[in-house]
Amino acid sequence: MTPRDDSDANSNRWSDLDRPPLNAVALRRALVRNGGHDGLWCDVDVVERTGSTNSDLVALAAAGKAEEGAVLVAEEQDAGRGRLDRRWTAPxxxxxxxxxxLKPTGVPVERWGWLPLLTGVxxxxxxxxxxxxxxxxKWPNDLLATVGGTERKVGGxxxxxxxxxxxxxxxxxxVTLREDExxxxxxxxxxLAGAVTTDRDTILRAVLRSLEQWFEKWRRVEGDPAASGLQEAYAAGCSTLGRTVRAELPGGESITGEAVAVDRDGRLVLATAEGVQQPVGAGDIVHLRPAGSPENE
Structure with a gap:
C-alpha cells in the first residue's frame, strides 16, 4: 500500500511529550505476521496528516494499491467523516x-451490515x-464511556x-482530548474516562488484534451473527437496548419506542406504544435520540 509517510515520527518525535507519535515500525512488527501470510493484517501505514483515512483507503483499493488487511492510520485528520458525512476533527x-x-469472502452481502456492529464489539x-x-x-456506530457519571461519545x-x-x-x-478540546x-x-494507559501504540495493537479475532470468527461461519456469537455479544454491550428512543427518518418522520432487540439483520427493533415491533436499519435513520430529547440535541 502506498504512499508511506513516517516523517512525523522521524522529525518531530518529541514535539509534544504528552502526545508522542505512533511507532509505525513497531506496529508493523507486532501486527504483520510472516509478511501478512499468517494473519489478517498485511500492512500498517502511518501518515502524518490527511483528510480522511476512509477516503484514502477506498481510493487506494479502487486503484489496486491496497490489499485485504491493509491498515491506514493518520496522526491527524482534517476531514474525518462519520455517518451521513458528519465531520470529525481533533488535535x-x-x-x-x-x-x-476487509473482504468478507464467503459472507452473503446481506450480512455485511453487521460489520460496523462487529467492529464496535x-x-x-x-x-x-x-x-x-x-x-x-450506542446502536449503530458510536462508542460511549462514562465521564463524571455521564455517558459520552469517545469513538465512532x-x-x-x-x-x-x-x-x-x-x-x-x-484518547487524550481534554475538556477544553x-x-x-x-x-x-x-x-477523561480514567484510562489506565493512553499509550496509543498499545491501544491500537489491542484493538486491531481484537478486530482480527472477531472478523475471522464471523467470516468462518459465513457471517452468521448467532453462530459467531456476535449477536449475543453486541446485545450484551449495547446501551441502546432497554431505552425508549426516537428514530428520526428522512423527510421528518420518526418512530418512537423501546429498543428491545437487535435482529439477525443487525436492525434495531423498537416496540412502539401501539404494540408494534418495528425494525429500523442503520441506513434508514438520520438520528437516533432518547425519546423526549430536543431535535437539535
Missing amino acids: ARSGLFFSVL AVAAGLSRAAGVETAL ILAERAGPDAVVVGIGIN LPVPGAGSLA
Missing part, C-alpha cells in the same frame, strides 16, 4: 484515526483489555463499500 496525535480494508473488547475503560455501544465507526468484494471500516477514538459537550475521551 494532532490526540486520538486514533484509522481505517482497515471488537473495539470495546480491545479498549477494555488495553486501557481498562469499559465502553458501551464508519463502514463504506470499496468495490464489489471489499469494505473499508474507519474507526475514530478520542472536546468538539461538542457530549463528547469524551479515554483519558
Whole structure:
C-alpha cells in the first residue's frame, strides 16, 4: 500500500511529550505476521496528516494499491467523516484515526451490515483489555464511556463499500482530548474516562488484534451473527437496548419506542406504544435520540 509517510515520527518525535507519535515500525512488527501470510493484517501505514483515512483507503483499493488487511492510520485528520458525512476533527496525535480494508469472502452481502456492529464489539473488547475503560455501544456506530457519571461519545465507526468484494471500516477514538478540546459537550475521551494507559501504540495493537479475532470468527461461519456469537455479544454491550428512543427518518418522520432487540439483520427493533415491533436499519435513520430529547440535541 502506498504512499508511506513516517516523517512525523522521524522529525518531530518529541514535539509534544504528552502526545508522542505512533511507532509505525513497531506496529508493523507486532501486527504483520510472516509478511501478512499468517494473519489478517498485511500492512500498517502511518501518515502524518490527511483528510480522511476512509477516503484514502477506498481510493487506494479502487486503484489496486491496497490489499485485504491493509491498515491506514493518520496522526491527524482534517476531514474525518462519520455517518451521513458528519465531520470529525481533533488535535494532532490526540486520538486514533484509522481505517482497515476487509473482504468478507464467503459472507452473503446481506450480512455485511453487521460489520460496523462487529467492529464496535471488537473495539470495546480491545479498549477494555488495553486501557481498562469499559465502553458501551450506542446502536449503530458510536462508542460511549462514562465521564463524571455521564455517558459520552469517545469513538465512532464508519463502514463504506470499496468495490464489489471489499469494505473499508474507519474507526475514530478520542484518547487524550481534554475538556477544553472536546468538539461538542457530549463528547469524551479515554483519558477523561480514567484510562489506565493512553499509550496509543498499545491501544491500537489491542484493538486491531481484537478486530482480527472477531472478523475471522464471523467470516468462518459465513457471517452468521448467532453462530459467531456476535449477536449475543453486541446485545450484551449495547446501551441502546432497554431505552425508549426516537428514530428520526428522512423527510421528518420518526418512530418512537423501546429498543428491545437487535435482529439477525443487525436492525434495531423498537416496540412502539401501539404494540408494534418495528425494525429500523442503520441506513434508514438520520438520528437516533432518547425519546423526549430536543431535535437539535
